[in-house]
Amino acid sequence: MAVLIVVIVLIAVAVIAVVSFIAIYNGLVRARLRVKEAWSGIDVQLKRRASLIPNLVETVKGYAAHEKETFENVTAARARLQQAGSPAQAAEANNMLTQTLRTLFAVAEQYPDLKANQNFLDLQHELSDIEEKIAYARQFYNTNVLSYNTKTETFPSAIMANMFGFQPSEFFEAEEVAREDVKVSFATPPATPPAAPPAANA
Secondary structure, three states: OHHHHHHHHHHHHHHHHHHHHHHHHHHHHHHHHHHHHHHHHHHHHHHHHHHHHHHHHHHHHOOOOOOHHHHHHHHHHHHHHHHOOOHHHHHHHHHHHHHHHHHHHHHHOOOHHHHOOHHHHHHHHHHHHHHHHHHHHHHHHHHHHHHHHHHHHOOOHHHHHHHHOOOOOOOOOOOHHHHOOOOOOOOOOOOOOOOOOOOOOO
16 A cells, blocks of 8 residues: 555656646747747838838938948948847847938938928838837847746756757847937027126126
């Protein structure tokens, strides 16, 4: 009787271990799939953003053809974004593209006709809309990465992760200056008030 009880206990322990093994493994798989799905949301928006750049450059070039260096920088940043092979590389390239676009929009402010160009205004609006969607997708993606990475680094799922090659995922980070929407204000800055005259000597 005692032997039977021992056998039953051992079987029960083995079953629990197998069930736990499967549950942890499946949890890691689901977490990794959620990361991939979340990344696809960012990837779609990055491709949309990159697809607008040639049209934007050509529109500005029609008014400021001499700004060759600015156009080259924007085009190079776009190419780097398209060639990025990881979320970290894509984030770095996207931040660089944001900076070059700021320079391009600064150039545009010098040309009143360009600022009133409907195609330019539409592109500007669409880029701002995409930036907002990228920011939302980034938050969703990074939340899933945090959850997945926590599983790969904490006991007992970390043991399973090491056994089956579950590697931590990279976050998609934005530089502080790049977190701001890419927007251009065409409002005339307020005039600087004149300095007060120096006080007369007594």
